[in-house]
Amino acid sequence: MEYKRITLLCGHYGSGKTNIAVNMAFDLKKRWERTAVADLDIVNPYFRTKDSRQALEQAGIRLICSEYAGGNLDIPALPGEMYALTDDRSLKAVLDVGGDDRGALVLGRLAPAILEENDYQMLAVINCYRPLTRDAASVMEVLREIEYAGGIPFTGLVNNSNLGEETVPEDLLASLAYAEETSRLSGLPVVCTAVKESLYPQLKGQIPDLFPLRLQPKIG
Secondary structure, rough: OOOOOOOEEEEEOOOOOHHHHHHHHHHHOOOOOEEEEEEEOOOEEEEOOOHHHHHHHOOOOOOEEOOOOOOOOOOOOOHHHHHHHHHOOEEEEEEEEHHHHHHHHHHHHHHHHHHHHOOOEEEEEEEEOOOHHHOHHHHHHHHHHHHHHHHOOOOOEEEEEOHHOOHHHHHHHHHHHHHHHHHHHHOOOOEEEEHHHHHHHHEEEEEOEEEEEOOOOOOO
């Protein structure tokens, strides 16, 4: 996986972008000392990058998120330090952006600086096993809404088709045609296909650009 200075992850609710954001931050940290992951999802209070705070801090990865994330007050507040993502160009960062167009509205504050620097990748996380993104045409509707709301065009796709803990290798293999069709319609490359770490050995060599995921723990 190759990274720009800023990697943005967007997708519909339940696409799995938060797990991917955390894993990409750990992967990026292996190559770049000053690494950060930002949780800019102010819409969905249930799956938070903050749940991995201890592991991220131990690895020396800076976490930028709302002070209210994961607490009793889960309100749509943006962290003031999010502007470090665009102001400090010695920092490489992965941004977990909210699901669909409402979540992408937060990008409006950062979009001008991100576009001016032009050292970013905007990745759409897609999952054919989610109700509202079962086919490429449905995905295209979501992508257009997010681009319009966030003001930043997509540059690639992440195929994260899965059925949670019940996922088997055949589920990933069956999703490849879906990812290819989405790529054809959108004109965007499939940057990687994410797979649960335990399934990686079985699928390595069968799927190009396979990205292993260590699933994020949920802290109550």
